[in-house]
Amino acid sequence: MPEDFAFTINGRAQTIRTEPERTVLEVLREDLGLTGAKYGCGEGRCRACTVLVDDKPVLSCVTPVKKIQGVVITSIEGLAQEDKLHPVQEAFLAEGALQCGYCTPGFVLQIVSLLRHNPKPSDEEIFDWLNPSLCRCCGYPGILRAVQRAVAAGKEAQ
Amino acid sequence: MNCHEESQPDRHELRESPRYRFEVSRRGFIQSLGAGLLICVQGGQLWAQQARGGQRTIAARLHIGEDGVVTVLTGKVEVGQGARTQLAMAAAEELRVSLDKIAMQMADTSMTPDDGGTYGSRTTPANVPEVRAAAAAARELLLETAAKEWGVARDVLKVDAGVIVETSGGRSLSFGDLAKSVKLAEVLRQRVPTDITLRKPEEWTVLGQPTVRLGTRDIVTGTHRYPSDMRLPNMLYGKVLRPPAVNATLKSIDMNAAESGENLVTVRDGDFIGCAAPSTFEASRAVWALAATAQWDIPPHPSSAELFQYLRAHTQSGGEGRRGGRPEEEGAVDEGFKAAAKVLEATYEVPYIQHVPMEPRTALAAWGNGAVTVWTATQRPDGVQGDVAEAFSLPRESVRVVVPDSGGGFGGKHSGEAAVEAARLAKAAGRPVLLQWTREEEFMWAYYRPAGLMDARAGLDDQGKLTTWQFTNYNAGGAGIGCPYTAPNRRIQHVPCDSPLRQGSYRALAATANNFARESFMDELAEAARQDPLQFRLAHLENERLRRVLEEAANAFGWAERRAKQEPGVGIGLACGTEKGSFVAACAAVRADAAKGTFEVLEICQAFECGAVQNPLNLRAQVEGCIIMGLGGALMEEATFENGVITSASLKTYTVPHLRDVPVLDIVLVNRPELPSVGAGETPIIAVAPAIANALFRATGQHLRRLPLRLKT
Secondary structure (H helix, E strand, C coil), X not given: CCEEEEEEECCEEEEEEECCCCEHHHHHHHHCCXXXXXXXXXXXXXXXXXXXXXXXXXXXXXXXHHHHCCCEEECHHHCCECCECCHHHHHHHHHCXXXXXXXXXXXXXXXXXXXXXXXXXCHHHHHHHXXXXXXXXXXXXXXXXXXXXXXXXXXXXX | CCHHHHCCCXXXXXXXXXXXCCXXXXXXXXXXXXXXXXXXXXXXXXXXXXXXXXXXXXXCCEEECXXXXXXXXXXXXXXXXXXXXXXXHHHHHXXXXXXXXXXXXXXXXXXXXXXXXXXXXXXXXXXXXXXXXXXXXHHHHHHHHHHHXXXXXXXXXXXXXXXXXXXXXXXXXEHHHHHHHCCHHHHCCCECCCCCCCCCHHHCCCCCCCCCCCCHHHHHXXXXXXXXXXXXXXXXXXXXXXXXCCCCEEEECCHHHCXXXXXXXXXXXXXXXXXXXXXHHHHHHHHHHHHCCCEEEXXXXXXXXXXXXXXXXXXCCCCEHHHCCECEEECCHHHHHHHCCEEEEEEEEECCECCCCCCCCEEEEEEECCEEXXXXXXXXXXXXXXXXXXXXXXXXXXXXXXXXXXXXXXXXXXXXXXXXXXXXXXXXXXXXEEEECCHHHHHHHCCEECCEEEEEEEEECCCCCEEEEEEEEECCCCCCCCCCECCCEEEEEEECECCCCCECCCCCCCHHHHHHHHHHHHHHHXXXXXXXXXXXHHCCECCHXXXXXXXXXXXXXXXXXXXXXXXXXXXXXXXXXXXXXXXXXXXXXXXXXXXXXXXXXXXXXXXXXXXXXXXXXXXXXXXXXXXXXHHHHHHCCCCCEECCEECCCXXXXXXXXXXXXXXXXXXXXXXXXXXXXXXXXXXXXXXXXXXXXXXXXXXXXXXXXXXXXCCCC
């Protein structure tokens, strides 16, 4: 039976009434018009569905909506501040670090989360963190270049 | 490549026919025919009467707006390969405008030309020159028009950054201003001249520059709408009932198990059963309720464990040469083998693998006045228009197919299953319906790259020279089946087989399978001839372009020095090939532990040449992407199946390359500005697997003749 769920999404308070077993991904995409998080596998193995929940990456395709009562969600649509892109988005744009781009929102949010916890990750830490994320165009070298650019931009900012 | 092949660039593309043909009421048919005629008049169907590839008017290819923005119309789609950006660059180059003044209108059958599907690496060699010719012709007509307006000679005017200026430094007029005063659409309603001069690579200012994909900002902010992101007011989400096995047929079902209501539509039309509801969750729940009552017939079906014996035992006759059937033959093959000092033979195997595009098949369909519009991801918008028209017995004009930039193709989206299914659900619902396949549905119901079996046999003379070459490919296909090496006697054959799974095109088609077999076998021959694999190849290679990439890769990799100093457990190998007019060579280094049966790829150095480079940034991305995707087929990807069920129908059981699988990459992009540009999205995949297999032989002494590569312990 449908239940009420209240949470914050991209800085806005939101209440929805829906089946508790529906995935967060489906609710974002079908009920809230937020299509930036993508369906890629439905089994939490490609990370195209990544959103940030209370600043941590969550795989929305395997997370039921009942788990997000009262949390703060950031989806890719909420990352840029008005017209100002997040440095990780800037880095993807500058490097042209995408081909089809379907995995990009998930990668961007995973990298944002990594750099928030660890602004100067080693290559090993980057590899560990990003290895589960899938880019089927196999644009990993470009994505790595974007991460390194974002890390360098962060260092400059300090 | 001979002329006959050039004229049939897509001859090896494989197509699966549509699954469904729905019943139509007589009344519905007449209504839709009427609507179709209406659209035909209203939409103009600019291209309907023009044969594909025939001469077209400039106006049908380009529109110049009063804001100075030039809209380029093309039937090509963007699936990540870079067509949008490259075609915009082509138009900007010839029109002499900046890239931001170009808008691309791609793949909408109601307004864009049938440019022949997006496959076969054809955009660069075929579509780019068409767009450039139309843009160059438009530039000349704009200059003539301005000269007439001003009453001056054409040759005192030039175009600079979208502005027509008098070379004396007098008047100037932007394209937008010209569009305000003159009906440019009429001026441009002329055929593109066949003798138009295009700007030479040394003059290029837009082409040849590293250029980031257009629309990247929308992608990084999540605002780009992929086909699966399309939404319409009042729409529903669909779900289709799938059989439990690929060859199952329905015996019975209780269609009342899911109750139809205002917010749930259930459809049965022949073999098609599906539901539509306000959410995918509800539609899925309804389909599961129906599925629980279904009874199926599941006849026996071969398993992947017996695949290669099955293919050999189920050959098809018919066709000829590389398309299947009789072999192509030169010289005297049987005599060549009799006279040879050494004869070697070996059989190579490749399994079914899948494209696994990040965005599974998807479509949003909306009906109105008996006509249907479908937003979908396909590499063949005009083909899918035909598939939908056929399924619903509609005239083509009553079907509009729109392809927003999509989440990956790799040859896997030639078909229109989701479009037909969404259209059927939308028709029943009387509301728009969006359908997105699950990953599991992709693995079960999308087509696979064909599995293949390659028999190679060759004869060497007593000098270690190749005299005789015989190569037979079972099922995989004819692409890249030719032998680039000199051998006077040759017999080459592709034998089609009954395929246990649906199969179709894949990046580079069968060239990956054929190059794996041929290039692995070349190393076996080099060993038999007691020659270095590089020197053995060069001794049999006349093609200057293929020799060049082979030498470039070998030099960058340090082949000669690394062959000289052998490290324990480390092996190096190389391979080369040509396909679709471009040339590739790869060197690989591996570290193997033969006792444990494990190995890792340390490094791949690849040289690639596709004529004059048009977008070096995207070229690098395509080459890197091909190498890493090629690692998947070489090292890990393999579809398994049993009793009609795909047992690898998840990313847990079917693994594809991740970040940690990427070895050290050294890419050599060989720019040949003096040569025509050809496509680059496919050929860089073909040399990866054999280079690694050859390196593993060097490291372990094992000849691995089956993909994915596994060491024997």
